[in-house]
Amino acid sequence: MALSALDDRARLTDALVACTRTSIDLAAHEEVRDAWERDSACAGMTVGGLAHHLLAQTGHLVRGLRVAAPTDAPVIGLLDHYAQAPWVAASRDGETDPDQDEKDNAAATAGHEAVLAGARQALDDLPGALALERDPDVVHIPWQGWSLPTPDFATTRMMEMVVHGDDLAASVGLPTPEHDPLVADAVLDLLVHVSLARHGQVALVRALSRPQRSTGDVSAF
Numbered sequence: 001m002a003l004s005a006l007d008d009r010a011r012l013t014d015a016l017v018a019c020t021r022t023s024i025d026l027a028a029h030e031e032v033r034d035a036w037e038r039d040s041a042c043a044g045m046t047v048g049g050l051a052h053h054l055l056a057q058t059g060h061l062v063r064g065l066r067v068a069a070p071t072d073a074p075v076i077g078l079l080d081h082y083a084q085a086p087w088v089a090a091s092r093d094g095e096t097d098p099d100q101d102e103k104d105n106a107a108a109t110a111g112h113e114a115v116l117a118g119a120r121q122a123l124d125d126l127p128g129a130l131a132l133e134r135d136p137d138v139v140h141i142p143w144q145g146w147s148l149p150t151p152d153f154a155t156t157r158m159m160e161m162v163v164h165g166d167d168l169a170a171s172v173g174l175p176t177p178e179h180d181p182l183v184a185d186a187v188l189d190l191l192v193h194v195s196l197a198r199h200g201q202v203a204l205v206r207a208l209s210r211p212q213r214s215t216g217d218v219s220a221f
Contacts, residue, residue: 006151006186013130016154018180020058020123023161024116027051031172033112040171042164044101047171048108048115054164055119056104057157061139062122065129069140069147078152082194082220085144091221092198155186162187194220 006012026032036048045053069075082088087097108115130150139153140146148156162179169176179187196204199218207218 006155006182009130011182012151012154013127015158015180015182015186016058016061016126016130017123019158019161019183020119020126022177022179022183023054023057023165024119024123026165026168026174026177027055027119028116029172029174031174032168035172036108036112038171041167042096042101042171044096044098046105046108047168048112049101049105050164050168050171051112052108052115053100053104054161054168055115055122056107057160058126059118059122061154061157062125062129064139064141064153065132065134065150067140068134069136069138073140073145073147075136075138075147075149078148078155078190079193079197081141081144081146081148081152081156083197084146088221155190158183159187159190191220 006015032047032051036046036051038047039045040047040050042050076084090097134150137150138147139150141148141153162183166176168174178184192204195218198220199215203215204218206213206215
């Protein structure tokens with residue numbers, strides 16, 4: 001799968017900066033601050049934990065860009081990543097990740113302003129991290145054991161921000177933010193291809209064009 005629009009580093013940087021800013025702006029609302037310790041729309045996560053998970057994505061990317069990937073780690077493609085990641089299969093079975101939920105909820109105890117400050121620092125660091133010379137230009141995912149080409153890993157982070165931004169908005173009664181078209185194109189392209197691999201061409205064509213013959217759910221996850 002090729003997301004050629006994001007192979008250009010300047011366009012990739014623009015997309016990531018825009019996506020991160022939109023996520024920070026959402027999390028900065030007083031509705032999020034006031035509901036910080038309440039349950040979110042994601043089972044097992046507080047609003048603060050969900051906000052932390054949302055805003056941590058750019059920091060994950062910055063840290064990944066600052067270290068060289070292990071030479072013995074396989075480099076796989078974007079769709080292979082979602083085909084192989086254990087959390088994808090678990091989520092499709094209705095399971096959550098209680099360990100990750102606990103980590104995010106615990107990190108959120110630092111408070112609303114501290115979580116926002118960390119995200120703003122990651123945003124400041126992002127352009128410089130993306131400009132680093134990398135050979136090969138991949139980001140290692142230690143919790144999975146493989147690496148992804150940098151544009152692919154960046155797309156996974158934007159997908160997390162777009163999807164969890166919707167979760168956060170729904171948790172506190174705010175409108176879900178619209179993202180920059182470059183972000184939306186990359187994320188929707190990813191979700192459509194993951195859905196296609198899961199449900200097949202006919203199911204997706206019908207869901208998008210002939211709802212009267214739709215076979216039902218075509219969720220990517």
